[in-house]
Amino acid sequence: MIKHLLSAADLDADTATLILDTAGEMAALAEREVKKLPTLRGRTVVNLFYEDSTRTRISFEAAAKRLSADVINFSAKGSSVSKGESLKDTALTLQAMGADAVVIRHPASGAPDRLSSWVDGSVINAGDGTHEHPTQALLDAYTMRSRLGKLDGLNVAIVGDVLHSRVARSNVLLLTTLGAKVTLVGPPTLIPLSPGAAVSYDLDSVLPGADVVMMLRVQTERMQDSYFPSAREYSRRYGLDAARMRRLPEHAIVMHPGPMNRGMEIAPEVADSKRSTIVEQVANGVSARMAVLYLLLGGKA
Ligand code: NCD
Numbered sequence: 051m052i053k054h055l056l057s058a059a060d061l062d063a064d065t066a067t068l069i070l071d072t073a074g075e076m077a078a079l080a081e082r083e084v085k086k087l088p089t090l091r092g093r094t095v096v097n098l099f100y101e102d103s104t105r106t107r108i109s110f111e112a113a114a115k116r117l118s119a120d121v122i123n124f125s126a127k128g129s130s131v132s133k134g135e136s137l138k139d140t141a142l143t144l145q146a147m148g149a150d151a152v153v154i155r156h157p158a159s160g161a162p163d164r165l166s167s168w169v170d171g172s173v174i175n176a177g178d179g180t181h182e183h184p185t186q187a188l189l190d191a192y193t194m195r196s197r198l199g200k201l202d203g204l205n206v207a208i209v210g211d212v213l214h215s216r217v218a219r220s221n222v223l224l225l226t227t228l229g230a231k232v233t234l235v236g237p238p239t240l241i242p243l244s245p246g247a248a249v250s251y252d253l254d255s256v257l258p259g260a261d262v263v264m265m266l267r268v269q270t271e272r273m274q275d276s277y278f279p280s281a282r283e284y285s286r287r288y289g290l291d292a293a294r295m296r297r298l299p300e301h302a303i304v305m306h307p308g309p310m311n312r313g314m315e316i317a318p319e320v321a322d323s324k325r326s327t328i329v330e331q332v333a334n335g336v337s338a339r340m341a342v343l344y345l346l347l348g349g350k351a
Contacts, residue, residue, distance in 0.1 A: 056175045057182050058188075061224060069188055073192050076338075086117075089118065089344060095122070096152045098140070098152055100131065105332055106183075107125075109332070112336045113340040122149075145169050150171045174342060181216050186220060186335075188341075190264065202229035203231070204229075205233070205261050206225055206230050206232050207235050207264065209235040210235075212240055213240045235249075235252075262303055265304065265315045290320050291320060304316075305331060
């Protein structure tokens with residue numbers, strides 16, 4: 051087993067499949083009245099969040115607690131980081147506390163990688179800048195596999211602000227490793243060249259052939275320039291509304307990592323439809339992160 055999870059590229063097909071299978075067993079646990087396993091008793095997991103997060107932070111916390119680990123939540127606001135303490139000094143503090151795993155979200159791409167050279171424990175990337183978000187890709191792959199039965203050969207369209215999306219980057223890497231075919235869709239200004247993925251600027255033509263449509267949030271907080279004429283124009287061409295959703299094959303699912311801009315990239319009636327897996331993704335996130343913590347901290351398959 052790998053020690054750190056910094057990028058979805060750290061996962062070969064066998065390792066990724068082992069994590070997804072283990073997540074399945076963790077999900078079965080969530081059905082029970084007592085949702086706890088004693089596996090990580092006495093181990094310490096630190097959640098180090100330098101950027102806002104709802105789902106991911108809560109999800110990692112729930113995952114570590116269900117495995118009986120001691121959890122320390124550290125957010126940059128209200129800590130010595132706001133007094134200018136460097137990541138390295140914070141790392142040394144964590145090291146002194148004996149953290150077995152550090153889950154880090156940071157606005158700078160590459161921060162988890164640096165951290166992994168300063169601490170002895172496992173480092174898990176929970177989103178670094180516009181770079182990667184590997185556990186999101188794992189929970190997304192888990193959701194696709196449980197809804198559609200397989201990943202190999204699936205046509206997955208990832209739609210919207212791919213340029214700023216660490217979710218898209220990690221998904222392309224993991225999905226291609228697992229045999230899915232990925233098409234990136236959006237305005238040319240927001241679609242970077244990406245080895246392994248096809249590109250389209252026309253959503254309507256991609257939908258009839260898609261098994262999965264993953265809608266991405268338009269990340270205005272990461273945009274210094276204007277990438278499209280107006281929100282209305284964006285929504286008209288790349289938003290998924292009910293009429294567009296009807297172009298999808300019967301079995302196709304609609305995903306979104308959250309947080310959503312309802313009415314911008316996704317219409318409320320689509321987000322709340324039967325095809326939507328958005329709430330399921332959140333639940334699956336806990337199982338996927340339990341699997342990652344369990345396997346990285348030395349659990350057996
Ligand atoms: C994403 C993120 O923070 O990278 N959200 C998440 O983790 N569920 C996507 C986003 O912010 O749009």
